[in-house]
Structure formats: structure tokens, C-alpha cells
Amino acid sequence: MVDPLRRDVLLHRGIFVAVALVLIFLRLLPMGSEAGRLPGPDLLMCLILAWVQRRPDYLPALLIVAVVLFEDLLLMRPPGLWTAMMLLGTEVLRSRLALTRELSFLVEWLFISALMLAMFLGYRMGFAMTFLPQVGFGYALAQVVASILFYPLVVWLSHVTLGVHKPGMGEVDEMGRRL
Template structure:
């Protein structure tokens, strides 16, 4: 419980919420909304994945849940479906943090790409089973491919601007606890 209130954690959690709100605001702006335009990447998902792989303690599950659920409600998606899929994916990655710490970036990128594709397919499968209208498959796959392509840029920006990196094996924090 004490870890939740550490100042470094609070700074990154607050920064995550601010960045998420800015990304959501930019997504709501009517920029480039011409019919037939290609969809952009899901930058918030890329940021969540990058931060979970690097420092899962900075993004607790309830914080991700609140941010993605708010995004669901504001973007008028089926409430909770995308949230549940994102939570399952992030907890899948969180449970494999010891493995991802040892992976090269290329293998990590392939893992994230597989997770993102799986998330999109699960979302479309549930919407299809419920007979909910959804955007064409090509639209969804282009958005996922854009997100996969932008993931290295998000990782680089997180590393350069925020010094967010994977902890080395055996690295400890200022209190001597393993990271």
C-alpha cells in the first residue's frame, strides 16, 4: 500500500492521466475526418503497452480501467468491452514481466503486435456475436497496423522524454526493493 503513494509513482500516474486526457481530446477534434480517410493509430493503447512492459508498477489496473472506461463512454463504444479486453491484455503482459525484461526490442515489438492483433480480433468477434454494427475489417486492421508501426516511436519518446526504461535484472529502487 505504501508503494501506491510513492512520489515517483504518483508523478507517472498523474502524467499518464494528463497524456490520456490530451490524446482523448485530440481524438475528439474534427481533424481529418473526411469520408474514406485512413484511421490513425491508437496512441493511448501504444502508451499503455509501452509503460506496462517497462514499468508495470507505474500503471495499476484500476487506473487503466478508469481511463479506458472513460474513453469508451466518451467515444460511444460499447461500455466495458474494450476496457475488459485492454485489462486482460495488460494483465497478460504484466504477468510475463520477467520474460519481457529479457527480450530484445524486436521480439518485444512482435509480442506487442500479436497482443494488439489478438485484442482487435477479440473485440470484433464479440461485436459480431452480438450483431453490433462495426466498422469494416479493413478499417480496423489499418488502425492496428498503424498502432504497431507507431509503437517504437512511443517507446522512444517514453525513453527519451520520461527516462522510462526496463529495469535491469537485479536492479533495486532507493529502498532496496527489487524492481
């Protein structure tokens, strides 16, 4: 028999993989590719950061690496560069979890925004150091700004539909174990 806590973690990991595959599939569809349009947000990045901020046990580092590397390969990005940025960003969040657990949402949003900008700049610097052709700075920055603006919506949808919430200090599960 499977432990209820373990079952919940495995269930949410499966849900994450399914949602990530749907988001990657939607990015591959040829929708809205007219010249001059603003880019949409990176919803997978928002989802990963929101879940790691709320329940880091749902997303181990290897699962994040596997999903983002799969996305890199399908979107024909340099394999591993964005994966490394996402891994660094999520590990920064994990290391600050005790400090950010009781912050208000506005402060959390500002922290996540700074983290998204740092990841964006690191990604651009990786391209610049290897002399790879890049998308225009303003266009790429518009995607980061769109991602920052969509982050609260992703957090709200994760909370309402999937029950992914930030555990409070001393909160325990059904079995009496600390979260």
C-alpha cells in the first residue's frame, strides 16, 4: 500500500509532467506567428517557479532538468543552456525557502521577477559568450515581462485547480508530518 503523502507527491509530479507536455505542445503549434506581434509568456517557467516556491518536494531537480531539456530539444534551443538557467533559478528558490515562506505575495512576486530577469540575463550572456545569433533584446525582454505579469495567474490557477499552496509554518499533513 502506498503512503498517502507519497501518493500525493507522485500524483502532483505526474500532473506537472502532463501540464508541461501540454504547454510544450502549445508552444510548438504555429499560432500567432505574424511579424511584429509581442511574444507570449513562458508559462512553463512560471509554473516551475510557482511550484518550487510553494511545494519544492513536488519538483525534484532531476524532473525539472528532464522536462526543460526536453523543451530545449523540441524548441531547437542550445541544449542545456536554458536548462542550466532553470536549475540554477530553482535551486536559488529552494535555498531561500525558509526565508520566503512567510513573505507576502507582493514581495514574493518581486523576488520571482528579479529571479526571472537574472535568468534571462544569464541566458543572453551565454549566447553572447558563444557568439550565437540572438533574438532582439527588446523582443526577448518583452517575453520576460509577459512572464512576470502572468506569474500571479499561474499561481492562482495552481492553487485553485491543483491545490498547490505554500504551507504555513508548523503545518502538517493528514498523517501529522511537517510540510
